[in-house]
Amino acid sequence: MMRVRGWRKTVYHTAxxxxxxxxxxxxxxxxxxxxxxxxxxxATPPLLIFTPTLDNFIDLFSRxxxxxxxxxxxxxxxxxxxIAIVVSFMAAYAFSRFKPRITNFLMFMLLSIRMVxxxxxxxxxxxxxxxxxxxxxxxxxxxxxAMFSIPFSVWILKGFLDGVSQRYDETALVNGGTRWHVLFRxxxxxxxxxxxAAFIFNLIFVWNEFLFNLILGGRxxxxxxxxxxxxxxxxxxxxWTFIAAMATAYMIPPIILVYVFQKYLLVGMTFGxxxxxx
Amino acid sequence: xxxxxxxxxVSKTYSGTxxxxxxxMQIEANTFTVLFGAPGSGKSVILRLLTGLEKPDRGxxxxxxxxxxxxxxxxxxxGYVPQSFALYPHYxxxxxxxxxxxxxxxxxxxxxxxxxxxxxxxxxxxxxDKKPDQLSGGEKQRVAIARGIVKHTDIFVxxxxxxxLDFKLREQLFDDLRAMRESLNATFIYTTSDALEALxxxxxxxxxDSGWTIEAGKLETVYARPNHVRTMALLGFPEANLFDGxxxxxxxxxxIGQFRAHTHLNGGAASVKIAARPQHLQFTPTDEMIxxxxxxxxxxxxxxxxxxxxxxxxxxxTALVRHADASELTEGRVRVGIQPEKLLLYxxxxxxxxxxxx
Numbered sequence: 001m002m003r004v005r006g007w008r009k010t011v012y013h014t015a016x017x018x019x020x021x022x023x024x025x026x027x028x029x030x031x032x033x034x035x036x037x038x039x040x041x042x043a044t045p046p047l048l049i050f051t052p053t054l055d056n057f058i059d060l061f062s063r064x065x066x067x068x069x070x071x072x073x074x075x076x077x078x079x080x081x082x083i084a085i086v087v088s089f090m091a092a093y094a095f096s097r098f099k100p101r102i103t104n105f106l107m108f109m110l111l112s113i114r115m116v117x118x119x120x121x122x123x124x125x126x127x128x129x130x131x132x133x134x135x136x137x138x139x140x141x142x143x144x145x146a147m148f149s150i151p152f153s154v155w156i157l158k159g160f161l162d163g164v165s166q167r168y169d170e171t172a173l174v175n176g177g178t179r180w181h182v183l184f185r186x187x188x189x190x191x192x193x194x195x196x197a198a199f200i201f202n203l204i205f206v207w208n209e210f211l212f213n214l215i216l217g218g219r220x221x222x223x224x225x226x227x228x229x230x231x232x233x234x235x236x237x238x239x240w241t242f243i244a245a246m247a248t249a250y251m252i253p254p255i256i257l258v259y260v261f262q263k264y265l266l267v268g269m270t271f272g273x274x275x276x277x278x
Numbered sequence: 279x280x281x282x283x284x285x286x287x288v289s290k291t292y293s294g295t296x297x298x299x300x301x302x303m304q305i306e307a308n309t310f311t312v313l314f315g316a317p318g319s320g321k322s323v324i325l326r327l328l329t330g331l332e333k334p335d336r337g338x339x340x341x342x343x344x345x346x347x348x349x350x351x352x353x354x355x356x357g358y359v360p361q362s363f364a365l366y367p368h369y370x371x372x373x374x375x376x377x378x379x380x381x382x383x384x385x386x387x388x389x390x391x392x393x394x395x396x397x398x399x400x401x402x403x404x405x406x407d408k409k410p411d412q413l414s415g416g417e418k419q420r421v422a423i424a425r426g427i428v429k430h431t432d433i434f435v436x437x438x439x440x441x442x443l444d445f446k447l448r449e450q451l452f453d454d455l456r457a458m459r460e461s462l463n464a465t466f467i468y469t470t471s472d473a474l475e476a477l478x479x480x481x482x483x484x485x486x487d488s489g490w491t492i493e494a495g496k497l498e499t500v501y502a503r504p505n506h507v508r509t510m511a512l513l514g515f516p517e518a519n520l521f522d523g524x525x526x527x528x529x530x531x532x533x534i535g536q537f538r539a540h541t542h543l544n545g546g547a548a549s550v551k552i553a554a555r556p557q558h559l560q561f562t563p564t565d566e567m568i569x570x571x572x573x574x575x576x577x578x579x580x581x582x583x584x585x586x587x588x589x590x591x592x593x594x595x596t597a598l599v600r601h602a603d604a605s606e607l608t609e610g611r612v613r614v615g616i617q618p619e620k621l622l623l624y625x626x627x628x629x630x631x632x633x634x635x636x
Contacts, residue, residue, distance in 0.1 A: 167364035174329045175378040175429070176352030189368040 027251075033244030041240045056245035069227040070249070076138065076223060077206035080145035081199050087146070088153035088198065089191075093183060095154070096161035097169065107158065110151035118211050126215050136218025144212060149202035156201070160194030161187065196264040204254050224250050280307040281343060282433050282465035283328060288337035290323055297323050298489045300337070305467060306482060307342075307432070310459045312497075313469045314476040314513060315486030321469040322361070324486070325437050328467070330354050341433070352381075357434035357464075359426030361441065363418045365410040371421050372397075372406040378429045396424040399461075400454060416447035423451070427458060436468045440475060452478050473515045477501065485509045507624040510553045516585055519554045519595045523623075530623065530634065533593040534570040537618045541632030543625075550631065551624040554616055556585065559597035563615025566636050574609045588614065 033041045035052035060066055095103050125144065126135075134140030164187055172182045188195070210225040217226065228246065232238060258265065283305040290298040297320050305311045313321050326332040327339055330351035339347045341354060357378070365374050373380070375396055376389040397403040400420040410418060419439065426434060436455075440448045456479065459466045470476055476483055477497070484494040485508070492506045504510040510518045523532035526547040530539040563569040572590035588595040597614065618634030625631045 165362065165364055167360040167362055168366065170329070170331050170351075171358060171360050171364045171377075171425075172381070173331060173351045174354075174356055174358040174435075176381045178352070181381070186366065190366075 030244050030247045031251075033240065034248040036241070036244070038241050041244060056241045057249065060242060060245045060249065063231075065222075066227070066231075066246070069222055069224050072221055073207060073223040074253075076142055076145060076221070077203050080142045080149065080206055081203050083142065083146040084149035084153055084202060085195060085199055088150050088157055089188070089195065090183065091150070092154045092157035092161050093187065095158050097166065107155070110154055114151050122211055122215050125212070129216050135216060136221050138221060141213065141216055141221055144216060145206045145209065148212075149198075149205065153198040153202060156198045157191065157194050160191040164190045193264045193267045196261050197267060200257055200261055200265060203257065207254055281305065281340070282307040282309075283467065284340040284343075285324070285327070286338040286340065288327060288334045288339065290327065290332065290334050292323075296489065298327075298334075301490055302337075303484055303491050303494060305465065305484070307465050308463060309482045310456065310466045310468065310479060311482040311484065312476045312480035313467065313484050313486060314473070314480070315469075315471060316512060317471045318488075319471075319486040320489040321471070321486055322437065323489075325435060325467075325469060329356055329358060329435055355429075355431045355433075357426045357429050357431050359423050359434070359436040359439045361437040361439070363410075363422045365418055365421055365425075367410050369410075370406070371402070371408050371410065371413070374410065374421055375406075375424045375428055377425055382429070392428060393424075396428045399458065400424045415443055416450075419443055419447070419451065423455070423458075427462065432464045434462070434464055434466050436466065438469050438471070440470070440472075448475070455479060473513050473517075476513060477515065483513070485513060487512070503622065503630065504553075505630045507551050507553060507628040507630075510622065510624070514555060516556045516596050516598060519556060519559075521552050521593055521595075523550050523552045524548070525550045525623065530621075534590060534614075534616075535568050537568050537621065538635045539618075539621075539623055539632055540635045541623060543631055549626065551626075551628070553622045553624065554595075554620060556596045556598040558616050558620040559588075559595065560615050561597070561599065561612055563613055566617065567615030568618055568621075568634070569613055569615045571611060572614045573611055577609065588612075590614070 029046065032046075032048075034056055035054070036047065036050055037053060037055070040047050040050055094100070095107065100106070129135050129140055129144075132140070168186050168190070169182045172186045173179075177186065207223075208225060209223070210229075213221070213223045213226045214229070217223070222230070224246070228243070228250075231246075232243060281304050283303075285301055285303045288298055288301045289296065301320075301324070303324075313324060315321050323332070327334055328341075330339075330346070330349060330353075334347065337347075338345055341349070346354060365371075366377070369377065372390075372393055376386075376393040379389045379392060380386075393406070394403065397406055400423060402417060402420045402424060405413060405417060405421070410421065413421065423436075423439060426436065426439075440451060443451075452475075455466070455468075468479060470479075480497040482495065483497045483500050485492045485500065485504075485506075487508045492509050493500060493504065500509060501513060504513065507520065511520060521533055523530050524547055525531075525539060525541065525543060528538055528541075530537055530550065530552070532552050560567070570590055572588040572595065574586050575589050576587040578585040578587075582600070584599045586597045586599055588597060595614075618636050621634035622630060623632050623634075
């Protein structure tokens, strides 16, 4: 029996590894490519053993506009998230505690907004932004991304807040705490995993966002995904070393984030229904 | 008689349901007052109004003789032990206990001795450096109580603080709570739906049923002669025996026999509810007792006492017997007696109208 089980286990593991490798292969190719020379990257069969070079990265970051794109991505996704999380936390608290009569309807609306495809809203938003004069402005994009992240964050956070007993709030209130004290000193520390989860989920969404950045953004507010599409071509063809280096640099921040906070992400994905252990 | 708390015609409606309807009650200062009622009888709402977490729709809430209806909870200066502990998981025990003082703006150095002496009095001084999730249920409870009493004030509100604890832990806390009430010389307002807790802890008891006060007073008085049949049914352990009878010309006809009754009713026949506490049924009847035959169907050992379940010609009764009389308790037919004056009579609306007479 043991032997059969051991044999099966080996098969499972081999299969899993195979699937993982197939999915990981393109990523490995692009990461390895970032360290290859221009001729090496397109060699057939692909070179697995080669002398790594950092030239591609040096070339990438010495381009006039590239550091700016990275900075844009960082600044906009982070500040949009900070706004979104603060607003969502307070909104979720209000939904969870004061239970306005239309809570369920509003929560449904929030979720269904998330279902609307981006292309459906991009034209009206564009017209609106053009009218306000927010095209190619930081504040415009940051607020847009914050707005886009709020519904999902409210959903995640409401789940977490519902899990925090109202007795905590009441104990603080009876002992003389203010509502702000309850929000930030009593409740917030208890939903930290939810905050982190909401933060990272949405951060990755903004980090990867292409369409709105392309339409609402402009030269000053370009983020990395759009920069990809506009800078891909140089020297009359696809510049593979540039692509590989930029893709690699682009991947690193989210990978680090997800790695560091992976346990929070799991909790976040279950909307706070799986608790403890964090 | 100074009043710590007074409700004057307080009404409260939640989404169309009247939870409290014109409720009035008074809680004397420096007493251990238990608000007693079945779950859902409105006790928690009363505490929420008392602490200021909710405002009444109508009526006034008076604290220390002054109208407090619109004073926010934090300014009412109450010690508070919430239901289900609510210890802050991100604070150490010491910080949990010191939390009310911290909110008052007391510096840490000043808090320390107060926290330590509160922990001392609840025998949890060794836990001060732990986090709440490292504690057992009973320890958490003690921490929650310590946090509730650490504030220097005269009114403490305890919202059913012993629910969910096993009997042994509760028993240990009973003594501590009473001792604490006396040493603080303050008013303790305590809600529970557990009759035994009410009987052990209360000096004063207020009995609630579906949002109104059935009766209030000294525990001994309320227990001995409940003014309402619901109090009789709720407040007592084991539950009181209740059965129907008819009263006619001063004589009560009941399934356990006839007996003369002192009531303020005269004349014609009236149906009544008869109540007898299990403690008053005896298996060694004497001459002046009402005596009837019954069958013992089950005997339950409570340790020091026995509960006997009886069947008296189709009427189910319970009797509580002390250990000494246990030899009488063999299953089968027995003769059961009760002093007629121990039988209380209630009218159809549930109000006390009199008692049996020998």
